[in-house]
Amino acid sequence: MGLIIVANRAPFRLTPEGLVPAVGGLATALLPVLERRHGVWVAAGEWREKGQAATPRESQVRLEQVFFPEKEWQGYYGGFSNRVLWPLCHYFLERVELRREFYQDYQRANRRFAERVAEVFREGDTVFVQDYHLLLLPRLLRERIAAKIGFFFHIPWPSSGVFRILPWGRALVEGVLGADLIGFHTPEYVENFLRTAAYYGYQVEGNRVRVGERWVRVEAHPLGIDTGRFGELSQDPHIGLHARALKRLAGAERLILGVDRLDYTKGILERLLAYERLLQSYPQWRGRVAFFQIATPSRTSVHAYRELKRRVDEVVGRIMGSFLREDWVPLRYFYQTYTQEELAAFYRAADVALITPLRDGMNLVAMEYAYTTEDGVLVLSNLAGAAEYLKEALLVNPYDLDGMAQALDRALRMPEGERRERLSALKARIEALNVQGWAERFLASLEEG
Template sequence: MSLIVVANRAPFRLTPEGLAPAVGGLATALLPVLEARGGVWVAAGEWGEKPIAPPRESRVRLLRVPLTEREWQGYYGGFANRVLWPLCHYFLERVELRREHFQDYLRVNRRFAEAVSGAWREGDVVFVQDYHLLLLPGLLRERIRAPIGFFFHIPWPSSGVFRILPWGRALVEGVLGADLVGFHTPEYVENFLRTAAYYGFPVEGNRVRVGERSVRVEAHPLGIDTRRFRELAEDPGVGAHARALRRLAGADRLILGVDRLDYTKGVLERLLAYERLLQSYPHWRGRVAFFQIATPSRTSVAAYRELKRRVDEAAGRILGNFLREDWVPLRYFYQTYSQEELAAFYRAADVAFITPLRDGMNLVALEYAYTAGEGVLVLSSLAGAAEYLKEALLVNPYDLDGMAATLDRALRMPLGERQERLEALKGRVEALEVQGWAERFLASLEG
């Protein structure tokens, strides 16, 4: 039985040595399963993108869905990222309800349906990914008789928020074309079930009735490649880099933040909370340093450029108010790092400060907990990972005073408590191992 994975992005990337699997996320989770079974990965052929094909030794066939510039901008830049992304993260003031963007989204989902239908053979299983393709399961249900799974990787909002969309019922009907719908947490499952009920679909337990069919809705939390991060934690080169970062910090304690520079990640609020720490707990001046990694993201979008401007201003103000000849309180790294480089930051940090304003899961929190030696994880209670990482110190990312107080507690935490919490977190991360996620979901779909 072959597998067809459908996602917006292809699972391969170009490197100086040639093609290689993309790092992290879906590629790490699904490529090994797809290689073992054999099958097809269907992805958008982004306008202007250089075509790529899988490595010759791969058992995976890559099928691209060609899109025009107009289609790409409307489907991806428009409906996916200016409607669904802000809505699902509760940034309602950023939602742009433009009907032409929904029409592009519908058109591209239909193009995906045609491509998948053409590639499908009797007995194949179809696994659709994420908010870019909400309509696709329903469109496939009209065309093929196959087990269809759908996984939503960002938060599904409350039904009261989702019903803001003029196309809400059509999107829910699209998702319910699947046999199994997956989310990271029970909260998102409950939100989806309530949304389906609002649009008139009968709900019994974790099942939604659609005509004669019954659609199951389940929580399947996605984790990380634990084997890979165990290797990185033990790598002598990573250890040497971590020691160099400690020397660069020049302080007793090092706090680390790692994010894309996206308005959902709470980077600005985190800098303000660190500023509040230095103001309210002056005994840490000269004794703590904060490294914030902010990976550039969607730099052509005005809202993201404005966010960068405000983050730059906050970083400049912190340095202007607290910098001393013998102490640099903040280093702000606006660049992209490899997994190996990030692992060195994880090993160096005493505290990871991961405080998104809303997040589907947040794999950085898992990576830090699994890679750190003696660190403390301070984690937003509004990240999906908070459902599973109970030994982290959970914070409200909108509460600057509360975050500053929790940072103070984390920095003062005794070694024994740090080790005990971190050991428990590592066990929880083991249970969420990324390839197990794909196997568990597919076993439920096929069973």
């Protein structure tokens, strides 16, 4: 039985030697499963090789690419996916741009994906569609091929009251309901989707939605990290040396770490303000604590992201201007991309990780830190999907600056026994959410259902 994965992004990166498998995210979750089945990954086109699809090296996976006219790509990806669906699903309604031409390009792009999948489909294949870029695709595929179709939504599905702001909400839900099994990270997102389907007139019974003569199942399948990989990184002596060097660079008793893409959903600005509040409200930590914030550049061509960077830069400057001393640097801001190995050194160096997205589908950085650190404390937003599973973290409201400052003070003072007890429980939970298990569990449910 064959397997076709459909996602906007391919699981490979381009090197001078050719395409090689990417590390982390969906690539880590799905490539091993796809390779065992000698399957096909269908993605938006990035590379051409002599007019044909580029061939990945060192992989049993066949990559098939979908190419777009530039204007259509901008409307589908930069427009509807990232200026309509992304802000709406993260509850940033003031950033939603309801432009009909964006939706029209989104429709065209989803049809292109459907046509490409239909071309590579063979009888008996299972199709697994990924994420918010392809909400219309399951129904388009059902019209073209006879296959088991799974769909997974990797970001939050918002409340039905928020989702129905979209003029095209009914068509999007109809698109998703072309699948046999729909997956989300948390029970809350499952419930939100079921309520949305009920609003548009679908019969809902338990976790099933009736579509004509079919019943579509909706399930929570939480995605985790590659625990084997991060277990190795937590013991690597070279990474240990790097971690000790970072600790010396911090020049303080305690080190707090934040790691994110520079995206308005990640709460970086509010996190910096909370650290400023800590230094104002708990002056005993001045000179004794340092904060490293890693912000990976993201969507730098989009005005909202450039504006966010400007505001973050201003707050960084203000904190430094207010608290910097000759013998103490309170904050270091790293606006750059790091490898998994480099991030692991930061994880091992940090006494506290402050991971406070304003809304997040899951948040794997929180899991990476908790699984890699030896005795650190995780302070986590209660609006991240991961908060559903990582109950032993210190959960905070990412909009409450005083509450976050209080949690930081508690984390910095936490006794060793409590730290280790919380961390041991977190590691056990993360082990159970291992990323390879996620793919196997979802596909088993799809194919047996």
